[in-house]
Amino acid sequence: MESRIEIVSSHYAGCDEDGRLDRSRHGQMEFFTTMHYIHRFLTPGAKVLEIGAGTGRYSIALAKEGMDVTAVELVEHNLEILRENAKGIANLRAYQGDATDLGRFPDDAFGLTLVLGPMYHLYEPEDVHRAIGEAIRVTRPGGVLFFAFLSAYAILYNNYFQGNWTFGQQENFTSDGRVRHFKEQLFTGYDVTEFEQLFKDKPVDYITTVGTNGILESIEERKDFELSDADFEAFANWYLKFAEKRELLGTTCHLLYICRKN
Numbered sequence: 001m002e003s004r005i006e007i008v009s010s011h012y013a014g015c016d017e018d019g020r021l022d023r024s025r026h027g028q029m030e031f032f033t034t035m036h037y038i039h040r041f042l043t044p045g046a047k048v049l050e051i052g053a054g055t056g057r058y059s060i061a062l063a064k065e066g067m068d069v070t071a072v073e074l075v076e077h078n079l080e081i082l083r084e085n086a087k088g089i090a091n092l093r094a095y096q097g098d099a100t101d102l103g104r105f106p107d108d109a110f111g112l113t114l115v116l117g118p119m120y121h122l123y124e125p126e127d128v129h130r131a132i133g134e135a136i137r138v139t140r141p142g143g144v145l146f147f148a149f150l151s152a153y154a155i156l157y158n159n160y161f162q163g164n165w166t167f168g169q170q171e172n173f174t175s176d177g178r179v180r181h182f183k184e185q186l187f188t189g190y191d192v193t194e195f196e197q198l199f200k201d202k203p204v205d206y207i208t209t210v211g212t213n214g215i216l217e218s219i220e221e222r223k224d225f226e227l228s229d230a231d232f233e234a235f236a237n238w239y240l241k242f243a244e245k246r247e248l249l250g251t252t253c254h255l256l257y258i259c260r261k262n
Helices: 004-013 025-041 057-064 076-085 125-137 152-159 165-172 192-197 229-239 246-251
Strands: 047-051 068-073 092-096 110-115 139-150 204-211 254-261
Touching (some): 025 057, 025 110, 025 229, 025 254, 047 057, 057 092, 068 076, 110 125, 125 139, 139 152, 192 246, 192 254, 204 246
Parallel strands (some): 047 068, 047 110, 068 092
Antiparallel strands (some): 204 254
16 A cells, blocks of 8 residues: 555656646636735745745745745655756755654744645545644744645546546545545545634634635636636636635635634
8 A cells, every 4th residue: 555655756756747837727827816815915024934835836936026935845856846946046945844744843933834735635634634733833923824725526527527427426525425535536625614624723813715726627628718818817817806705616626725823
């Protein structure tokens, strides 16, 4: 039986994670929306921690804006690309590490903590809560935390209308409609309320839940899909007005849970 870390590392060693937020409209939308909300809560000179930094798209962007950035990435392949992309950026430090153990960092060290990937790949409740607890621990009181997660419903909409619906339904939901989480899924999704309940007894104050890419991922493979640069800009700015609407959250694959440490 492969471990969680082996499964995740094997996946990212064979995919183009570095181009994920550039090569599609839904990836561009995810980056646009996420950066919009980061800037909403970012304070000048803030110390930023990104946990699960991938190849560094957010960490590098924020470091180039003058932030003091620390990046932690589990997958060696991604970390190598991150370090190559970040050459010459003195205010960005990158380490290999797992979201469930941030022991290298002291309590209350960062003003903004971004957990933009690990929750996709944590399956056991103890690992999920350990990762949340570690992110909160290293964030200073009053600091803001972002946790990215996936909608279990959007996972089905995006991936299981190619003659494989029954398999997808059984993989992601129990027969009585509860969301399933196990490492062989690779990417695990949540019901929005289910994810929010993970923070019920945590020392944080809820700010908002945001959908970051709308329905773009589910429709982008249609043959008649077309979104020019001008239309994308119009759509992106329009979408920001509705990114927090509860009735739309289940249709977007990538979401953000935003909270403040108390």
